[in-house]
Amino acid sequence: MNTDIPEILPHERVFPIQIGSELFRLSGASISSDAPSYFSQFFQCQLKTAEENGDDTNSIRTLYIDRDPVTFRDISLHLQGYHVSPRDGSHFVKLFADAQFYSLEVVPRLISQLYEENIYISIGHRDFQIPRDLFSDPGNSPNYFSLGFAVFFSTPTEVFPGLNRDGLLRPPSIMPPAVPNRSADTFTEILHLLRGYPLDIRSEDHRAELLRDCKYFHLKGLEQKLIRHSISFNLARRKDEITLRLEDIRQSGIQFAENRSGSPPAVVAAESGFVGYVNYARPFVDSKPYELVLEIGDECTKLHFSSPLGAWGPVMKAEFFGDGKMRVTRLFEVIATKLNLPTTQPLGLLMKSGGASSQPASPGNTPLNEGDLVHCVLGDEAYVRLDGMDWSPRHDWERGDEDSSIASPEDESISVNPRKRKRTEGGGMVVEGQRWIVKRGQWRLRVQTTSKNGKAGWECVLVAVKLDAVSGEAGRNRARGFLA
Numbered sequence: 001m002n003t004d005i006p007e008i009l010p011h012e013r014v015f016p017i018q019i020g021s022e023l024f025r026l027s028g029a030s031i032s033s034d035a036p037s038y039f040s041q042f043f044q045c046q047l048k049t050a051e052e053n054g055d056d057t058n059s060i061r062t063l064y065i066d067r068d069p070v071t072f073r074d075i076s077l078h079l080q081g082y083h084v085s086p087r088d089g090s091h092f093v094k095l096f097a098d099a100q101f102y103s104l105e106v107v108p109r110l111i112s113q114l115y116e117e118n119i120y121i122s123i124g125h126r127d128f129q130i131p132r133d134l135f136s137d138p139g140n141s142p143n144y145f146s147l148g149f150a151v152f153f154s155t156p157t158e159v160f161p162g163l164n165r166d167g168l169l170r171p172p173s174i175m176p177p178a179v180p181n182r183s184a185d186t187f188t189e190i191l192h193l194l195r196g197y198p199l200d201i202r203s204e205d206h207r208a209e210l211l212r213d214c215k216y217f218h219l220k221g222l223e224q225k226l227i228r229h230s231i232s233f234n235l236a237r238r239k240d241e242i243t244l245r246l247e248d249i250r251q252s253g254i255q256f257a258e259n260r261s262g263s264p265p266a267v268v269a270a271e272s273g274f275v276g277y278v279n280y281a282r283p284f285v286d287s288k289p290y291e292l293v294l295e296i297g298d299e300c301t302k303l304h305f306s307s308p309l310g311a312w313g314p315v316m317k318a319e320f321f322g323d324g325k326m327r328v329t330r331l332f333e334v335i336a337t338k339l340n341l342p343t344t345q346p347l348g349l350l351m352k353s354g355g356a357s358s359q360p361a362s363p364g365n366t367p368l369n370e371g372d373l374v375h376c377v378l379g380d381e382a383y384v385r386l387d388g389m390d391w392s393p394r395h396d397w398e399r400g401d402e403d404s405s406i407a408s409p410e411d412e413s414i415s416v417n418p419r420k421r422k423r424t425e426g427g428g429m430v431v432e433g434q435r436w437i438v439k440r441g442q443w444r445l446r447v448q449t450t451s452k453n454g455k456a457g458w459e460c461v462l463v464a465v466k467l468d469a470v471s472g473e474a475g476r477n478r479a480r481g482f483l484a
Contacts, residue, residue, distance in 0.1 A: 008032040008040050015043050016062040022069035023062070030079040034109045038102045039063065071098050078110050088127050089120040089176035097174050119145055121177040124184030134194050139221020139284025147218065186213050193222055204228075221284035224250075229282070231290060236381075242280055242290035243442060245297065246327050251334045255279040255289045256447070278335060278445035278460075293465055297440040300324030303469070304373065305434040317373035318438075318462055325362065328374070332366040332460055339447070341367040341458055368447070368460040375461045376443075382464040386436070387475035436469040437476065 005011065009028030017024045017039060031039045046060050071094045078084045086092035092114070099110045119130040135141045186209050193199050193210075201207050207226060214223040230243040257276045279289035301324065304317040320328050363369040378384070384391040442465040450459045470476045 005029050005033050006035065008035045009043055009047075013060075015039070015060060018062050018064045019067050019072040020065075020069040022072075024069075024072065024076055026076060026079060030076070030081075033079055033081065036103075038065075065102075067098060067101070068094065071095060075099065075102070075110065078113075084110075084113075086114070086117060086120055088129075089122055089178070092117070092120040093174045093176050119177075121145070121179065123179045123182050123187045125180060126184035128184075128187065128191070130191065134191070135219075137221050137284070139224065140194070140219045143219055144217040182213055182216065183209070186210060187217075190214065190217070190219070190222065193225070194219075201226075224282040224285045227282075234291075237291075239291045240288075241293050242282075242286075243293040243295060244280065245295045246324065246331070249280070249294070249327075249331060250283055252283045253280050253286075254292075254331075254334050254338055255281060256335070256338050257289075257291065275447045275449065275458075278447065291444065293442050293444055294462075295440065295442045296320075296324060296328075296438070298322070298324060299437060299439050301438040301441060303376065303436040303438060305436075316376040316378060318376045319373050320363070329363050329366060332363050332368045335445070335447070335460055336367040336458075339458070368458055370457070370459075375459055376464060377461060378464045378467075382467065384464070384467045384469065386467075386469050387471055388478055434471075436467075436471055438467055438469045439479075440468045442466040 009015070009032050011027065011029035011032065013028045014025050015028065015031060017026060026039070028043075031037070031043065042063050043060065049055075050059065071091075074084045074091075074095060075098060084095070086095055095110075096114050099114060103111060116132070119128075119132060121128050121130065130145075135143050135145065189199055189210060190213060201210075207228065210226050211223060214220075214226060227248045228245060229248070230241075232241055233239075234241050255278075257279045278292050280292040281287075281289040300321045302319045302321070304319065306315050306317065362372045363374050364372045369375075443462040444465060446461045446463050448459060448461060450457050470479070
C-alpha cells in the first residue's frame with residue numbers, strides 16, 4: 001500500500017465532522033489519505049475562504065452530515081489507515097452507499113477495496129460470504145451474481161444509476177442482496193463443490209436439486225460436472241467412451257471423430273460408406289472428446305424390424321415420440337452442421353406453410369435422414385433385455401423356437417405371426433413387422449453415406465449398445481408395480 005499521503009489538507013490540522021449525533025475529529029492527513037472526497041473539498045473551501053477574508057484560519061466550521069455514525073466509525077478507521085472488512089450483507093451495503101455518497105469526483109480507495117471484496121449475500125435467509133475468485137472459471141462466469149443485482153455493487157464508476165451525486169442530499173436506500181426463494185443448504189453444497197471438494201450425491205432427487213440451483217445461478221461449468229454421466233475405456237473397441245442422456249447433450253460438446261486412415265471423410269465414404277462416429281466433450285469440463293454413447297429413455301422410442309439381415313446386423317427403424325422426437329431432430333441438425341452438410345429445409349424461415357419452422361420436429365427434416373423413422377442396427381455385441389428377460393438375437397433367430405419372445409406375440413396390434421419369419425442367407429431367422437417399445441436404450445451414433453434412387457446422401461445410424469424393451473402391452477404390464 002502506498003503510504004505517501006498527498007498534501008491536500010494540512011496534515012497536522014484537526015477538522016471537526018459531525019455525523020448524526022456523534023462528533024468526529026480527523027486530521028488533515030487522514031482526510032487526505034483517500035481524497036478527493038466530500039470532506040476534503042468542504043475543508044479546502046473553508047481554508048480558502050478564511051485565507052481570502054484574512055480571518056483566523058483556526059475558525060473552521062464543523063461539517064455536519066445526517067448519516068449513521070456507526071457506519072462512519074468504520075469509514076474513519078479506514079481513513080486512519082486500518083483495513084475495514086464488511087461483517088455481513090447489511091454492513092456491506094451501508095459502507096458501500098456511504099463511501100459513494102462521501103466521494104465526489106474519482107473513485108477513492110475505499111470504493112476500490114469494497115469493489116474487490118467478497119460477495120455478501122443472503123440465500124434462503126442465511127448469510128454467505130463468497131470470494132469473487134470462486135466464480136473465475138470460464139464455465140461459471142458470467143453468472144447470477146455478475147449479471148443480476150450484484151452488478152449494482154461491482155461498477156465503481158456508477159453505483160447510483162441515473163442519479164447525479166452532486167447536490168444529492170442522501171443516497172438511495174439499498175437493500176442487502178438476498179435470494180430468499182432458494183435453499184441455503186443446497187447453496188452450501190454448491191460452494192463446497194466450487195472450492196474443489198468432492199460431494200456425495202445421495203440420490204437422483206439430490207442431484208436434481210443441485211442441478212436446478214446451478215441453472216438458477218447460471219453456473220454452467222458446475223452443471224456439466226454434476227449431470228449424470230459415465231466415462232470409461234472400452235478395451236474391445238480401444239476407445240474412450242462417455243455415456244450421456246439425450247436431454248443433457250449440448251450443441252457445443254458435439255464433435256465428429258476422425259477416421260482411422262486420416263483421409264478426408266469423402267474418401268472413406270467412397271470406399272466403404274462408413275464415415276465415423278459422433279464424439280462428445282462436456283463443455284467447460286472435458287479436455288478431450290470421447291466416443292458418445294447416447295441414452296434415450298422415457299419410453300419415447302418404438303423399434304420397427306425389417307429384413308433381410310444387413311451387413312451391420314438386423315435392420316431396424318426407430319420412431320420417436322414427444323420430447324424425444326424433438327431432441328433427436330435437433331441433435332441430427334447439429335451433427336449435420338458440424339459436418340457442413342447443406343440443409344434441405346429453409347431452417348428458421350417464418351412462413352405460413354412450407355417452411356421448416358412451420359413443420360413439426362422430425363428427423364426427416366434434417367440432412368441426415370430421409371424419413372421420420374431413423375435407421376438402426378442391432379449387432380451381436382448389443383445386450384437386450386426383452387420383457388424382463390435376457391434376449392439373444394442370434395439364439396432366437398437361429399433356433400426358430402415357436403415359444404421364443406419373438407415367436408410368442410403378446411399383442412397382435414404390435415407383434416406379428418411367427419410364420420412371417422424369413423430365413424436369411426446366413427441361416428438366421430428374422431421377423432418382419434415386429435415392433436418393440438424401448439423403455440430405455442443406449443446407442444452409438446454412426447455417420448455413413450447412403451445411396452437411394454441413384455442419389456448419394458448421408459445418414460446417422462443408431463447402433464444399439466444396450467436396450468431394455470417390451471414386445472407388447474403384456475410385457476409392459478409385467479414390469480408394473482403395485483402401489484404401496
